[in-house]
Amino acid sequence: MNRGLSLNNLIVTGPAGLIVTCMDLQVEPGQTVALVGESGSGKSMTAKAMTGLLPRGVTATGTLQLGEVTVDLALGPQALLGLRGQQISLLLQNPFTSLSPVHRCGEQITAALSPELRRSKEEIRRRLDEVDLPERVARQYPFELSGGMRQRVALAASLASNPQILIGDEPTTALDVTTQREMLDLLERIQRERDMALLLITHDLGVAQERADKILVMYAGRLVESGQGAEVFAHAQHPYTAGLRDSVPPLEHRLVELRAIAGSVPRPWEVAVGCVFAPRCDRADERCHNEAPELVGTASQVACWKPITTNDIHLPVLTVSDVQTQNTDNELVVITGISKRFSPSAPLALDNVDISIHSGEAVGIVGESGSGKTTLARCLIGLESFDSGNISWSINTPMAQRAQIVFQDPTSALNPAMTIGSALAEALRASHRDKSEVPALLQLVGLPAEYANSYPSGLSGGEQQRVAIARSIAPRPKLLICDEPVSSLDVSVQAQILNLMNSLLKELGIALLFITHDLAVVRQVVSRVYVMSNGRVVESGTMENVLLSPQHEYTRQLFSSVARK
C-alpha cells in the first residue's frame, strides 16, 4: 500500500495573480523532504493548499494523492474533510498562537480523538510521553509553558489522529537555538517510530541540509531546483541556490564581504515572462529574460538555461582574521553593575551586568530570548529604567547624539503615514541639521535618492531596514545599537544588511552594539562579544577566543546547537 504524498501540478492563484506555479512534489513514508525558500517564495501557500487552509480569495488547482486517496484541490477545502488530521496534518510556526490560550493542553491534544479516548488518562499520558512531556502538562494552559514545550504540545495535537503525512511549516523558527535542535531531534525520532512522511518547510538552509533526505528550492512561486540532501547546496546548479548558499554567514570564519544577491524577491505575479530569477542573476542573457526554463533532470532537477557546472570557476572566499580590539583606554560608555527587576515576583531581568564599549568598536551581545540582552540595550539608550548600577558616558552631548537604536522589525519601526524623506528629515531636525542631507543619507545606506518620496509600504523589508538605519545614523551618534537587525529578514537580504553595516562602521567610525541570538551573524560584524544568559553576562572576550575555546557551559551549548542543527 502506498502511504506517501504526491502533489501534482499545483497552481495557487490569489487576487493579484499567480502565487504558486506548476508545483510537483513527492514524499515517501519515512522520508523527510525540505521545501526551502525565502519569504514570498510560495512555500507556505503550498502547505496551506495541501491542507485546504488557503485564505479567502485564494484558490488552488491540481491533484493531491494521499495514500490511496486522490483529491482534486480545485474542489476546495471540502475535498479534504475527513482527511485532515487522519491522513495529513500541519504543524504551524508559532507555538504562542497555534494553541487556544483558554483551553488546557490535555484537552487540545485529544480534541480530535473519540469521546472515550478523550477521557482516558492513559491515552493522554501516552500522547504526552511520546513528545517527552510530563503528565502535569495535560492540566496546564499554554501560557504556563515555554515556547519549546508549547510546540511539543502542538506536535502531540497534530499527531492525535495518527496522520501518515506531517507538514511542518517552519516548526522550529520561533524557538531558541538550543530548543530548536531538541525539537528537530524529537520530530526525527517520531517520524522514524511512526514511519511517517515529513515535509519540512523552512527558510533555514542549515536545518534543511542537516535533516532532509531531499531538498526542493522554491523562488517566487516556482520550483527552481531539487536534489538529494546536502548535494543541492554543495553542487548548486541554479544561480539562486548558489547565491542563497553563499549568503549564509559562516560561523567558522569572518568574511571580508558576504556574497549577497542583489535586489529582493519579486512577487510571483509580477514576473511576466522569462526566468523568475533573471532580474537578479549575473549570468542571465537575453533568453533568460524572454523564455521561462522548465524543470529538467532526473536525480536532481534544475530550472535554468545556464546552470552552474563543475567547469565554472568558483571564486575563492576571502576571509579575514577577526579584527582585534585596539587596546585603547578610549572608553565611550561603561556600564557597571546594572540590575533590573520588572516586578517584585519576577526573576532579575539584569543581574549585575558590566559592559564597556570603546569609541569606534563593534561589540556583540549574544543570548537567547529572555537572556536580558534587549533590556540591557533599552536601559543603555534610556527607554527603560534600571534599579541599581551605573552607566557612564565619556561624552557630554545630548542623548540623541550619543546613541541611536535600530529595531528588529523595520515595518513597525517606521511610521506608515510618513514618507521616507520626511522621516529622515525629522531625525535630522531633532539634531539641528538640515533636511538637505536626506539624499546623502539615503546614498549612505545604498538607496536611490528618489526613495525620499515613497512610503514605507512601497519598500521591501530589506529596504525598510536600510531606511531605519539611515534614520538612526542621521543625528551622527557615537554609538549605534542594533537589536536583532537582521532576524526578520531573508537570508539574501540579511547578507546585504550585514555588508552595509560593516561599510558604515568603516566609513563613519562609530561604535556598534550588535544584539543577536545568532552567533554566525555577529561573527561577521563584531570584534568583541558578551554572552548573556538569565540576565547575567556569562562570558566575554574577543570573538575568536570565545568561539575557539568557549569557557562557560551555556556558551558551549549555544555553540554546539548552531554548529550542528
Added chain:
Amino acid sequence: MDTAHSYRRLTQLLSRGSLTRFVIVRLAATGLLLLVLSFVVFALLHLTPGDPARNLVGVRNVTPELLQSIRDKYHLNDPFMSQYLHWLGNVLHGDFGESIRNNTTVTTLLSDRVTLTLQLASLSFVLTVLVAVPLGIAAAWRSGSVLDRSVSAASIVGIGAPTYAVGLLLLYVFGLWLDIFPVYGSGDGGLDRWWHLVLPAITLASGLAAMVFKLTRTAVIAELNQDYVAFAQSRGLSHRQIRSLVLRNAMIPVATSLGLVFAFLFGGTILVEVTFALQGIGSLLAGSVTFKDLPVVQAITLLTATVIALTALTVDILYYLVDPRVRKRGPR
C-alpha cells in the same frame, strides 16, 4: 488537630489564584471605591453654592427657626468629617434623609422607582444579549454573506437613530396603529408591568443591540483569524469543536462590552422613561436636579455608582472563570 485542619482549609481557600481570594480582594476594592464615591457625593451638598441649610429647604420660604431646626437635624454645625460619618451611618442603614420636593423619605420615594428602572434595564439587557450576541456570532462566521451585510446595515441604523425617535416610532406603530402594546404608564404590577415595559425595553435595546452586535462580530472575526483556528482545522476537528474553541476566546471581549452596556442601561433610561411616561429613577433624577432636591440626587448618584461597581465586579469574576491567565495572575 481540628484547628490545624480548619487553618489549612482557610489557607487553601485564600491561596493565590483561588476564587474566594479573588472575590474578597475585588469586593474590598469595590467597597473602597464606593466609600470614596460616597465622600464625593456627600461633599456635593457643601460644594453647592449657598447655605447648606437653605439648599436643604429648596425654594420654599423659611423662617430663621425652621433653618435652625434643619441645622440641628442635619448636624450642620458639626465639623465636616463628623457630619459625613453621621450621614454615612444613616446611608448604610438605608436612610438618605428626606426629599425636599415631596414630604417623604428618599427611601420610600426611590423604592418603587428603582424596581421599575431595574426591571426596564434588565429586560432590555436580556433582549440585547439574546438578539445581538447570536447575530454577531452568525454574521462573523459567514462574514460577507447576505445575513452579515443586512444585519450590519441594520445595526448602523440602530446606532444612528436617536432613542426618542425610535420610541415614538414604536409607540405609533405598535401602540396606536396596531394597538398591541400600551402607550404609557407602568401597569398594575405583575405581568402587566412587564407588558408595559416591552416597548420601552425594545427602544432602549435597539441602539445597544447594534453596538453589541458589532463588538461581538469583530471579536469573533478576530478569533477566527487566529492561528489556533487554522491549526484546529488542519487537525480535522469538527465544526462544533472549532466553534467552541472560538467562542470561549471571543467571550472575553464580549463580556467586557456587556458589562458596559448594563452600566449604561441603568443610568441611561431617562429618555425612554420620559417618552413612555414611566416613573423610574431617570425621570426622578431629572426632576430632582431641576428642583435642587439634593438628598434625592445624592441617593440616585450613589445607587447608580453601586450598580456600575457591582457590574464591574461581575465582569471581573466572569473573566476569572473564562480566562485562566487572569486566574493565575490574580486580581490586578
